[in-house]
Amino acid sequence: MFWAFLKLGLTSFGGPIAHLGYFRNELVVRRQWLDEAAYADLVALCQFLPGPASSQVGFSLGVLRGNGLLGGLAAWFAFTMPSAIILFAFALGAAAFTGPVAEGFVHGLKLVAVAVVAQAIWGMARTLTPDRARAGIALFAVAVVVFFSGSLGQIAAIGLGACAGLWLCRGEDAPISGHLSFPVSRRSGGVALVLFVAFLLLPPLVVTATGSQGFALFDAFYRSGAFVFGGGHVVLPLLQAQVVQPGWVDNEAFLAGYGLAQAVPGPLFTFAAYLGAVMSPAPNGLAGAAIALVALLLPGILLVYGMLPFWDALRSRPVAQAAMRGANAAVVGILGAALYSPVWTSAVLTPRDFALALTGFLLLTVWKAPPWIVVALLAAAGMTLHLI
Known part of the structure; x- marks a missing residue:
């Protein structure tokens, strides 16, 4: 299990959608660990839940094939560590x-x-806001x-988007595929959810009582990971609010690390290793x-470990599907607002910058x-323009 996912962690470039394609080719087509329907x-389960979909799929495949939690952790560690080490090294040299x-x-x-x-x-808007109702939810999230x-x-925008979805996004029940059986008991799933x-x-209570920066760091990143709906790129505005606004990381270093994270294999969430390393306050x-x-x-x-034993019952409920449609539409609006600030306002300063972007x-x-x-290409162009 470890070596299969280490290979994927070293070679899976291109973001979460591409990662799912790599998983399919390696584990469904070549190794035949499970069939296409499964x-x-x-x-579908991992896209329904908040969090990094590709990492969650890899972890769940480890649980399924490795017969439990240990297999899931082996798959998660092997897939995550290569890009985390690269970004950590960049942080040390920056x-x-x-x-x-x-x-x-x-x-x-x-x-x-x-x-x-x-x-x-561009891609998320076409998929997640295909009608007027969901486009309206996205616009409301921007506001x-x-x-x-x-x-x-x-967080309020996502919550209100989910509530709006219950009202505006009913009546489009997603098709339901076959049954998946995981070696996870309902008790174990319940413990994970608790x-x-x-x-x-x-952690927020501990931070208030002790002022511990270590717990504050854990709390900031945990809350960001708990509310990432719609793909890895949505972590950008959430993390920016947690680490740039308090002054832990300056905006230039934040965006530089995010840009470099696009060039490494594995999950985009390993951007966290870079941010944790370059922070001003210890740790x-x-x-x-x-x-x-x-x-x-x-x-x-x-979340994914906790939901594995309950997924068959939840996925068939129209209410859950409608709420997720609304939440995903709100995510498009949140990412749209982040495109302007801090991304655009910090990077596009001249007409040449606009042309390169x-x-x-x-x-x-x-x-x-x-x-x-x-x-x-853009890193080389940026260096060339600064030398001219």
């Missing part, structure tokens, strides 16, 4: 990387973030996060990277270029 059912070339490189990475977030919104900045406004809630509610470095990475990924793992967007959407190629 794989589609598993993907402080020593100075001068015009370094400034141009970082600015090029910020332009990559513009192109990648714009591509994510909420504009008038109520920070993580509270983003832990998910406990980690959401207790940072290796300890900060470990806390941030585990905290961001833990809620998604607890547009080039990156067209390479991704029209020419279907791999993200790592776009990262290399």
Whole structure:
């Protein structure tokens, strides 16, 4: 199990949708660990829940094939660690990387973030807001996060979007595939769900009582991971509200790390390792990277493990499907607001910046270029322009 997913962690470029394709080719087609219908059912579960879908699918496949929690953890660790180590190493070297070339490189990475977030919104809007009702929910979410900045406004937008979905998004029940049986008891699933809630509610109380920066770091990243609906790119506005607004990480370093995260294999959530390492208040470095990475990924793992024994009953309920449609539409609005601030306002400062960002967007959407190629081209262009 470990070696199968380590191979995927080293070679799976292209973001969560591409990762699901790599999983299918390696584990369904080549290794035949499960059939197409079972794989589609598993993907549906992980897309229904908040969290990084590709990491959750990998963890669930580990649980299914490895006969329990240990197999899931082996798959999760092997798939996650390669990109986390790369981003941690970049964080350690970022402080020593100075001068015009370094400034141009970082600015090029910020332009990559513009192109990648714009591509994510383009694709998500067509899928998640295909009608007037869901487009209206997305627009309302933009208004909420504009008038109520920070993580509270983003969580409120998702919650209100889910409530609006109950009213506006009924009557489109998704097709239901076959049955999946996991080696997870209802008791174990219930314990995981209780832990998910406990980690959401207790750390803020500990922070208030003790002022511990370590618990504050865990709390910020855990809450971000608990409310990431709609794909890995949605973590951008949530994390920005948690680490940039309090001054833990400056906006330039934040966007540079996010841009570089597009060029590494594995899940985008390993961006947390970079952020934990470059933070100003301790814990940072290796300890900060470990806390941030585990905290961001833990809620998604607890949720999917907790839901495995209950999924067959939940997925057939129209109310749950309608609420998720509304929440996903709100996510499009939240990401749209983040495209303007902080991504656009921090990166597009001149007409040349706009031209480069547009080039990156067209390479991704029209020419279907791999993200790592776009990262290399825009980083090189940024360095060239700073030297001219």
